[in-house]
Amino acid sequence: MGEQATHQRIALVTGANKGIGRAAAEQLAERGMTVLIGARDPRRGAEAAAALRAAGGDAHAVTLDVTDQVTVREAARRIGAGFGHLDVLINNAGITGSGQVSPEDAYDQVPGSVDLDMVRRVFETNVFGVIAVTNAMLPLLRRSPAPRIVNVSSHAASLSLTSDPDGPFRALLPSAAYTPSKSALSALTVQYANELRKDGILVNAAAPGYVDTDSNNHTGHLTPAQGAAVVVRLATLGADGPTAGFFSEDGPVPW
Template sequence: MSETKTALVTGANKGIGYEIAAGLGALGWRVGIGARDDGRREAAVVRLREAGVDAFGVPLDVTDDDSVAAAAELVAEHAGGLDALVNNAGITGGGPQQPSTVDLALVRRVVETNVLGVIRVTNAMLPLLRRSAAPRIVNMSSSVGSLTRQSGPGGELITGPVAVAYSTSKTFLNAVTVQYVRELAGTGILVNCACPGFVATDLNGFRGVRTPQQGAATAIRLATLPDDGPTGGFFEDAGVVPW
């Protein structure tokens, strides 16, 4: 049996997800490129293969049960198992997100992708991860989901944009991650959250100050942790992010 490790990265056709796939590929991993858009997904696979990455396309809409089930079957057929799952796919939702006036449909849409999508994909991929000798799950979160960082040291509110859908979805995701850690304790599956920082991607209109490559670094590290690595943590390049 091949000793090549296999990862699945959701939302991997561009931005941070693409760079996570590229980084894992550069380490010799086989990487499934999960994405909804057929054209963008296959274009990403071609680019990665040209760069020497053993990449394969995985049609995947994290909000659709049938799509996720089919993706799990494809990964099983292509690779036989899975060593790392990086739940990177996410949306901001756009639009005004003041809590007093927000469109509830927008909040539901963001949570469906950023939270329920992670649960849906993780549960579908768990049987494959359990076959691995060193399974890892990485959930891409954000410091805006940190309750500590959303308030000052004395409990005062910080200034900045209010985003009741996006920020809250990341807090929700952090809590979900902790619950997986509790359930999977003792199985060898390490589960952590990664904060990429403020990265210039189309998610934020390219206003970020970090490159996608920089934003991918923590996720790559968490996907390749040794067996004695942490689980149940929230990390960025500088270290631990407070919940």
């Protein structure tokens, strides 16, 4: 796992043992990157990494629970010891708070009756977890000649789209947990981008679209590979690429 004489690009994807995260990891591996599979469950992470290696990629499992500072710090230490730097951080790990239900069925998220503990759990993973991982990995990212950070968000994060009573989200139940956690992630993305712009670290948010995953009980119409495309594009931006942006595969998403 030692760093080679030539600069081998290293990418860490959180929550990468399945869904969009795994698809992004696969696509980055296909591009020749060494991919670190961040997963809470060491066994599932190891299985995902083994599958990527069997397909010809260079992948390693990293035990990482974004809500556990001990595993976050240990992951950063291990990456630093093994590779010396990090080129790409994809903050993909996230939870809905409602389990495996479609957005139309998340009745437990309605603001007027939501359970505060559930809101806290969602923000702990979707917002605070991103801060914890990003800050732990920043010293490693600063050692890269072209560092990139991608925060996996959702179209539901858009205040413009969700506030339109005739817009595309008019059928969704109001949410006090998942949706505002992703809006907070958008704000966080901009603030990190503003801080790190001078250092050449590009920070953007990605909206993969309605992807067929466990989180929506496989009701999505896009494949994980299709959803991961915009994530990978933002992870591999050139030096003239955008920062502080919010993008889907179709282009910019309104804030």
